[in-house]
Amino acid sequence: MSWYxxxxxxxxxxxxxxxPKILPSTxxxxxTGSSNPSSKFSGFSSIExxxxxxxxxxxxxxxxxxxxxxxxxxxxxHFKPRGPRKWLQNPKAVWTVVLxxxxxxxxxxxxNLETVPYTKRTHFVLLSKSMEKRIGESQFxxxxxxxxxxxxxxxxxxxxxxxxxxxxxIDALQRGLxxxxxxxxxxxxxMDSTARGSDRGVKEVGMxxxxxxxxxxxxxxxSKDDQILDDKWIQExxxxxSKGESAHLEGINWEVIVVNEPMVNAFCxxxxxxxxxxxxxxxxxxxxxxxxxxxxxxxxxxxxxxxEGITKNxxxxxxxxxxxxxxxxxxxxxxxxxxxxxxxSRKMEIEADYIGLLLLASAGYDPRIAPKVYEKLxxxxxDVALGEYLSTHxxxxxxxxxxxxxxxxxxxLMIYREVQSGRGIEGFL
Numbered sequence: 001m002s003w004y005x006x007x008x009x010x011x012x013x014x015x016x017x018x019x020p021k022i023l024p025s026t027x028x029x030x031x032t033g034s035s036n037p038s039s040k041f042s043g044f045s046s047i048e049x050x051x052x053x054x055x056x057x058x059x060x061x062x063x064x065x066x067x068x069x070x071x072x073x074x075x076x077x078h079f080k081p082r083g084p085r086k087w088l089q090n091p092k093a094v095w096t097v098v099l100x101x102x103x104x105x106x107x108x109x110x111x112n113l114e115t116v117p118y119t120k121r122t123h124f125v126l127l128s129k130s131m132e133k134r135i136g137e138s139q140f141x142x143x144x145x146x147x148x149x150x151x152x153x154x155x156x157x158x159x160x161x162x163x164x165x166x167x168x169x170i171d172a173l174q175r176g177l178x179x180x181x182x183x184x185x186x187x188x189x190x191m192d193s194t195a196r197g198s199d200r201g202v203k204e205v206g207m208x209x210x211x212x213x214x215x216x217x218x219x220x221x222x223s224k225d226d227q228i229l230d231d232k233w234i235q236e237x238x239x240x241x242s243k244g245e246s247a248h249l250e251g252i253n254w255e256v257i258v259v260n261e262p263m264v265n266a267f268c269x270x271x272x273x274x275x276x277x278x279x280x281x282x283x284x285x286x287x288x289x290x291x292x293x294x295x296x297x298x299x300x301x302x303x304x305x306x307x308e309g310i311t312k313n314x315x316x317x318x319x320x321x322x323x324x325x326x327x328x329x330x331x332x333x334x335x336x337x338x339x340x341x342x343x344x345s346r347k348m349e350i351e352a353d354y355i356g357l358l359l360l361a362s363a364g365y366d367p368r369i370a371p372k373v374y375e376k377l378x379x380x381x382x383d384v385a386l387g388e389y390l391s392t393h394x395x396x397x398x399x400x401x402x403x404x405x406x407x408x409x410x411x412x413l414m415i416y417r418e419v420q421s422g423r424g425i426e427g428f429l
Contacts, residue, residue: 109124112125114245115245118354118358125304126314129248132270132304134271135269136272143257151257152278163256165290165291168365170298173359187253245304258278261279262278264380270306274294284373289373292365292373296355305348305351349392350402353402353403357408357412361419362419367416368409372400375397375399
């Protein structure tokens with residue numbers, strides 16, 4: 001009956017492992033079937049053969065690894081949990097992750113802060129300057145393919161005129177930088193890049209907006225969105241010692257094309273690629289008016305608004321993904337557009353208006369033309385009462401009023417008078 005005793009021993013071992021609170025039973029066995037109650041289970045089987053006692057190591061589960069445990073004072077076996085311990089259950093690991101993550105985020109944030117030239121506003125930009133430049137060049141090539149056959153040649157009078165006006169604005173930007181840089185000549189980005197014009201456009205010498213014709217601004221209420229052009233902000237920003245970030249303008253290859261389309265529009269891509277549509281030239285006949293629009297578009301490139309917009313959209317997308325768990329997606333998209341994306345876009349437009357105004361004055365054009373240009377643009381775009389809150393651009397009337405503020409226009413007129421007197425403005429960025 002030895003096989004029966006051995007089978008019973010195996011089942012006893014299984015029972016003890018399934019219920020650790022059961023006190024260990026004795027395991028000393030002799031041929032007569034008697035057991036020694038004073039003996040504790042130790043993982044060995046003792047078999048008596050005559051007078052000699054032989055201890056044999058016995059493992060009821062030879063295919064499995066031995067589980068470690070400890071016995072407390074109540075003789076209860078405590079087994080360690082199998083598998084790796086979750087890091088969330090380890091306070092030390094949690095604090096390590098929190099500290100390292102916080103340090104990485106702080107380094108990322110402060111390492112990508114930049115100061116906008118002219119306005120001295122600090123903004124957070126993740127997109128690298130080289131990547132931003134490649135995006136602009138790629139978009140410019142795509143635009144030329146899209147409007148193939150409609151891009152005016154470089155020797156066309158309108159192309160020559162626009163290119164020379166743009167050169168005035170770019171030269172003003174050069175003079176505004178506080179240190180010298182190597183700039184390439186402004187070229188025309190038509191399909192035939194070898195054709196170049198040399199005629200110079202005529203500047204507007206008449207004052208388009210007289211002081212008597214300006215609207216009275218007293219008593220107007222300004223929202224927080226208008227603080228970028230607040231009189232106090234202008235004074236404080238000019239007293240700052242910090243210099244604007246302009247490394248993204250180094251070695252830039254400025255190009256301009258004129259597209260024969262009735263669209264009243266113009267824009268400047270990050271890589272210094274300027275596109276002007278003939279519809280804009282049909283409504284704005286003077287060089288000063290065209291320079292106002294070009295100065296505004298160049299202001300977007302100076303302030304890196306495209307790169308900043310991509311960074312902001314990344315954070316907006318993360319916030320939307322979180323809100324999707326609690327709110328309907330359609331409502332989240334609508335609210336984020338109304339309260340995040342559109343207000344941010346309008347602020348960038350107002351900042352570009354201000355930078356363009358200073359570039360316009362530095363290029364030798366009367367800055368008092370600018371409010372009238374934006375008011376006319378608003379009428380052409382069909383400004384409505386609530387349209388501003390649903391648009392990426394402020395209303396033309398509001399842009400005109402902001403630029404006509406006393407200290408804003410006074411600063412631009414000071415630059416304009418210095419340029420007209422032949423002294424010019426050096427390093428006013």
